[in-house]
Amino acid sequence: MAPKPKLAVFKFASCDGCQLALLDCEDELLAIAEVVEIAYFLEARTQVLEGPYDVGLVEGSITTPHDAERIRAIRDQCKFLVTIGACATAGGIQALRNWADVGDFVSQVYAHPDYISTLATSTSIAEHVAVDFELRGCPINKAQLVELVSSLVRGRRPKVPTYSVCVECKRRLTVCVAVARGIACLGPVTQAGCGALCPAYHRECFGCYGPKEQPLNLVSLTTHLSRQGADGRHLVNLTRNFNGYAPQFRAASDRLEEDLSS
Amino acid sequence: MTSPRTFQVQALSRVEGEGALYVKLEGDRVQHVELNIYEPPRFFESFLRGREIHEVPDITARICGICPVAYQMSACHALEKALGIQLTPEIHTLRRLLYCGEWIESHTLHMHLLHAPDFLGYESGISMAADHKEVVQRGLRLKKIGNRVVETLGGRAIHPINVTVGGFYRAPRRRELQALAADLDWGLQAAIQTLHLVASFDFPDFEQDYQSVSLHHPDQYPMNQGQVVSSSGLAIPAEEYEQHFQERQVKHSTALHSVLLPEEINYLVGPLARINNCFDQLSPTAKREAERCKIEWPLRNNFKSIVARALEVIHAYEEAVQIVKTYHGQPSACRVPFQPREGSGCHATEAPRGLLYHRYRIGDDGLIQEAKIVPPTSQNQGQIEEDLRNFVPQVTQLDDDQATRKCEHMIRNYDPCISCSTHFLELTIER
Numbered sequence: 087m088a089p090k091p092k093l094a095v096f097k098f099a100s101c102d103g104c105q106l107a108l109l110d111c112e113d114e115l116l117a118i119a120e121v122v123e124i125a126y127f128l129e130a131r132t133q134v135l136e137g138p139y140d141v142g143l144v145e146g147s148i149t150t151p152h153d154a155e156r157i158r159a160i161r162d163q164c165k166f167l168v169t170i171g172a173c174a175t176a177g178g179i180q181a182l183r184n185w186a187d188v189g190d191f192v193s194q195v196y197a198h199p200d201y202i203s204t205l206a207t208s209t210s211i212a213e214h215v216a217v218d219f220e221l222r223g224c225p226i227n228k229a230q231l232v233e234l235v236s237s238l239v240r241g242r243r244p245k246v247p248t249y250s251v252c253v254e255c256k257r258r259l260t261v262c263v264a265v266a267r268g269i270a271c272l273g274p275v276t277q278a279g280c281g282a283l284c285p286a287y288h289r290e291c292f293g294c295y296g297p298k299e300q301p302l303n304l305v306s307l308t309t310h311l312s313r314q315g316a317d318g319r320h321l322v323n324l325t326r327n328f329n330g331y332a333p334q335f336r337a338a339s340d341r342l343e344e345d346l347s348s
Numbered sequence: 349m350t351s352p353r354t355f356q357v358q359a360l361s362r363v364e365g366e367g368a369l370y371v372k373l374e375g376d377r378v379q380h381v382e383l384n385i386y387e388p389p390r391f392f393e394s395f396l397r398g399r400e401i402h403e404v405p406d407i408t409a410r411i412c413g414i415c416p417v418a419y420q421m422s423a424c425h426a427l428e429k430a431l432g433i434q435l436t437p438e439i440h441t442l443r444r445l446l447y448c449g450e451w452i453e454s455h456t457l458h459m460h461l462l463h464a465p466d467f468l469g470y471e472s473g474i475s476m477a478a479d480h481k482e483v484v485q486r487g488l489r490l491k492k493i494g495n496r497v498v499e500t501l502g503g504r505a506i507h508p509i510n511v512t513v514g515g516f517y518r519a520p521r522r523r524e525l526q527a528l529a530a531d532l533d534w535g536l537q538a539a540i541q542t543l544h545l546v547a548s549f550d551f552p553d554f555e556q557d558y559q560s561v562s563l564h565h566p567d568q569y570p571m572n573q574g575q576v577v578s579s580s581g582l583a584i585p586a587e588e589y590e591q592h593f594q595e596r597q598v599k600h601s602t603a604l605h606s607v608l609l610p611e612e613i614n615y616l617v618g619p620l621a622r623i624n625n626c627f628d629q630l631s632p633t634a635k636r637e638a639e640r641c642k643i644e645w646p647l648r649n650n651f652k653s654i655v656a657r658a659l660e661v662i663h664a665y666e667e668a669v670q671i672v673k674t675y676h677g678q679p680s681a682c683r684v685p686f687q688p689r690e691g692s693g694c695h696a697t698e699a700p701r702g703l704l705y706h707r708y709r710i711g712d713d714g715l716i717q718e719a720k721i722v723p724p725t726s727q728n729q730g731q732i733e734e735d736l737r738n739f740v741p742q743v744t745q746l747d748d749d750q751a752t753r754k755c756e757h758m759i760r761n762y763d764p765c766i767s768c769s770t771h772f773l774e775l776t777i778e779r
Contacts, residue, residue, distance in 0.1 A: 099388040102364045102765075103413020103506040109457060110505060112492035116484070119474045130461065131472030132361040132756075149388045179410045182395035191394040197596075204389060225413060225506040283503045287510045287517045292406065294507075319715075323400055328410065 091140040091239055094126035096160055098146025098153050099180055099208060103225040104171035105129050105145050110228050118232075121239055137163035141238050147173040147180060147208045154205070154214060161215040166238060169211045170231070172224035172328040176296055179224075181208040181331035208331070219244065224294040224328040227279050247278040248299035251291050254282035263290060270316040270324060275302040275334070296329035304338040318346045352379065355740075355752045362462040362472065362756075364414050364765040369755060371736065376744050381736045383729060383759065396719040401427055401513055401688055401710060408706070408721070409507045414457070414765055417450035417498060418699030419721075420511040421572055422706040427513045430693030430710050431686045438681050439515040440572065445525075445671045446501045446511070447571045447697075448664040452494025452535070453505065454700035455619070455657040455664075458763045459546060460487020463654050466757040467549040483545065486538050490661065493531045497668060500524055512683065519682030525672040532672060536665040540637055543658035547641040552754075554739060555648045558731070559613055560621035563698050569629040569663055570622060572697045577625055578608065578615065579646070586696045589705050595722065605730035606722060614730035617702025618762065619656035620647055631666040634659045650735065650761040657763075688714025699724050701765050725764045732762055 095105050109115065109130060118124075125135035142164030148154050161167055169175045177184065183191055188206045192199040211217055221234055221244075230246055237244040247253075251273040255262070263285045264271040273282070273291040277298035284291050297304075308321055326339035357369040372380040392411055399407060408423045409416035421443060428435065460483065461473030470476040477484040495505040501520055502508025510517050558579070565574030576592075577583045584592060595606050608615045615621075623630070624646035630638065638645065638659055643652065694707035702724030709718040739758050743751040 097366060099390055101410050101413040101416075103410075103416070106364075106413045106506060109461065110491075110495060112488040112495075115488065116474070116477055116481075119477075124474060128359055128361045129364060130362065131474055133471040133475070134361075149390070153388065179392075179395070179407060180390040183391055186395070188391075191391040192389075194394045195389070195391060208390075224410065225504075280504070284509050287503050289509070289512075289517045320400065323403060327403070327407070 090121060090123040092123045092125040092135065092138075093141050093143070093235070094137070094139040094164065095124075095129070095143045096126070096145065097128070098144065098157070098174065098211075099149040100146030100171070100173040100178065102129065102145070104174075104223075105143070107170075107226050107228040107231050108143075111232055114232055118235060122235060139164050140166060141235075142167045144169050144174050144211050145171055147177045147210060148214055149180060149205055149208045150203055151205060152203070157211060157214050166218045167211075167215070168219045168221060168234065169217050170221045171226050172222070172294065172296060173208075174211045175220045175222060175332070176329040176335075177208045177210050177331035179328050179330075182326070183208055184331055185326070210331070221246070222277050222295040223279050227281075230279060249278055250274055250298045250300070250302070251276045251278050251280065251282050251285075251295070254278045254280070255285050258282050258286060260285045263288060268314060270311045270314070270321065272307075272324060274307055275304055290324070292324060292327060293329050293335065296332045297334035302334060304334055305341070308338055308342060318342060322346065353748070355748055355755060357752055357756055360756060360759065362465070362760060363763075364412070367764065369736075369752075369759065371740055371755060373740070373744065376741060378737050378740045381733050381740070383732050383736070385729075393719045393721055396716050399716050401431070401714060401716070404708070404716065404719075405511050405513065406507075406509070411721070411723070412765055413506050414454055415450060415699050415701065416507050417446055417502065417511070418697060418704050420508065421447060421697045422695055422699075422704045423708075424511065424513050425572060425695035425697060426693045426706040426708050427710070428693070429695060430691035430708055431513070431689060432691070433514055433684050433686050435515065435684060436681050438519075439684070441671055441675075442501060442516060442520070442682070444568075444571055445668055446498060446508070448668040448671075449494050449497025449501065451664045451700050452661055452668075453491050453498065454494075454763075455661050456487050456491040456494060456542075459542065459654055459657050459661075460484060460491070463760050463763070464546065466760060467546075467654070483542075486542065490535055490538055490542070493528075493535045494664075496531065497528060500528060514686055515683035517683065519677060520675075522675060522677035525675045525677075528672050529669065532665055532669045536633065536662065536669060539658065539661045539665050540633070543637055543641065543655070543662060546654045546658050547643060549654070551649060551651045552742065553649075554651055554735075554742070556650070556735060556738065558621070558624075558648055558650070559608060559615040560624040560646070561608065561615045561617050561727070562622040562625045562703060563696060564625050565629065567629075569631070569667070570626055570698050576696060576703065579624060582608075586694050586705065589694065589696060590707070593705075593722070593727070595726065606727040607730060614734050615727065616650065616731050617724050617727045618653065619660050619700075619702075620650055620653045621702065622698060623647070623656045623659060630659065631663045633666050634663040637662060651758070653761045653763070694720075701725060701728070701763055703727060723765070725762070728762050728764065732759060732764065735761075
């Protein structure tokens with residue numbers, strides 16, 4: 087029998103929620119452990135098997151000099167490196183520091199700022215090393231995670247949608263919150279994957295899955311939302327959250343902020 | 349003269365977040381103990397400044413993927429106080445149901461997959477499943493049902509989207525909650541089985557003089573409401589929390605520790621502390637089964653926190669059953685509207701791991717001006733180190749590997765959740 091593929095799960099600055107998604111696969115977890123060697127997964131097991139690993143799942147963003155070094159070593163150990171979630175893929179909510187002076191942040195929170203070793207920015211894994219695949223979401227969708235693991239075991243590319251939340255929303259037969267309720271919604275530009283949850287709960291999509299891979303037009307959307315009466319500060323905040331440092335969202339919030347101050 | 353001996357765990361496993369342990373011995377005497385939190389700081393309190401009121405529960409959820417509901421609950425209640433919002437009884441009840449779901453998923457994950465392996469001698473729940481498949485499968489199903497409760501009310505299990513300041517974006521329909529009833533009935537019985545399993549574990553003899561701190565409410569087991577109480581008789585509203593508890597740096601460690609004033613002592617939060625303070629408020633089945641275990645409360649051995657978790661899971665299942673079976677559904681009453689205004693508010697709720705305190709100031713522009721968050725693991729950290737200092741002498745006769753494993757087990761009694769390091773410090777150790 088061929089040896090089982092070795093899976094490793096690594097954590098950087100994050101909330102643990104995306105790796106928890108693996109433990110949340112209650113129906114599949116033991117079956118996954120039968121076909122995949124869970125070689126390194128500190129949140130779940132003490133046993134550590136040495137690399138190299140066939141698949142490395144990386145959660146979290148790079149925020150310290152030490153972590154910037156560590157991700158390089160991990161890249162060398164992993165044949166196929168996958169980022170899971172908004173922190174690893176776009177820098178996460180902690181990337182809000184990228185618009186501020188991190189020195190101010192440190193001194194607001196700590197009595198002795200000199201003990202803090204932190205970078206001025208929170209950046210995605212892809213800004214540091216080559217990434218083979220990105221699984222979006224804040225948090226990721228566990229069905230997509232199961233698809234990812236099973237496709238990698240079979241040696242095919244994972245099937246993950248690259249269209250917008252709007253497509254999922256229509257399939258779900260949800261009444262459009264933007265049209266019917268006048269709520270500023272990021273559904274048209276956000277990648278699918280959540281199942282269009284928020285509109286089904288009568289609220290706006292706030293971009294957990296980041297800018298969709300298919301072409302998108304944030305200038306058009308935000309101009310339309312402004313004309314509909316959306317507050318400028320609100321639109322900056324809406325495009326500047328968990329995926330705020332993803333290039334398209336970043337450009338949109340920077341432009342909106344410039345409009346605010348002009 | 350003997351040379352100093354050290355135990356080190358470079359990266360703690362089966363805990364949420366990143367931490368390390370360092371113990372230095374001189375002969376049999378413990379010279380130095382450090383629980384090293386190297387989880388990078390994420391500065392939530394700073395970047396909450398300038399955000400809109402309704403964004404706060406969505407953002408604070410991201411502090412912890414394991415207990416996002418707790419961060420949403422403390423944030424919402426604190427902001428509702430700042431805004432003078434009076435919640436309806438229905439909203440209070442639905443929030444309790446949501447919290448029941450989170451306690452269930454968080455506790456059952458820790459008990460079956462992370463902590464039980466320590467007692468039964470496995471490196472993980474995955475390995476344990478080879479010999480105890482039924483236990484692990486029961487744990488996974490119990491956990492899944494907890495997640496289903498959170499999904500039903502919150503939209504999804506990790507970072508729910510249906511929680512907002514003033515209530516819920518959409519009230520659940522009656523049939524949505526009733527659909528949970530059969531699973532919850534099963535879960536209550538299964539949770540009783542798990543209680544009797546964990547109560548039969550072999551516990552190290554480790555009685556400590558804990559100062560248990562939790563919420564207390566005369567009419568309900570504490571989740572979202574109640575006074576902050578301690579075993580030595582403190583009873584204060586959340587508004588006085590910062591007068592009695594202080595976060596500070598201590599000389600032997602660079603991590604922030606909370607201490608109870610005026611004596612500046614360590615204290616215990618979490619399931620054991622809650623039951624110590626609120627046994628009378630447990631549900632009838634939880635109380636009955638607690639008595640059948642023949643374990644006398646209050647308890648002073650935190651290795652038995654796994655029993656406390658099991659009792660709280662029984663309570664949460666029983667309360668959830670009762671809520672879903674009596675819910676009638678009044679969708680119009682699920683959200684109290686508000687106008688943004690200047691104000692301040694603070695609140696504490698009971699996260700799975702213990703007391704979680706939030707304070708906010710809202711400016712006249714309706715944006716957040718200041719935020720303060722004190723997570724449970726920051727409050728337990730001083731007590732964890734004190735426990736280690738007292739526990740290490742029991743394991744010095746073991747070889748380094750075994751002794752280290754025992755220390756890790758002791759730390760897991762706290763189910764430490766280090767990713768909630770809104771403001772833990774980076775620690776440099778000289779070795």
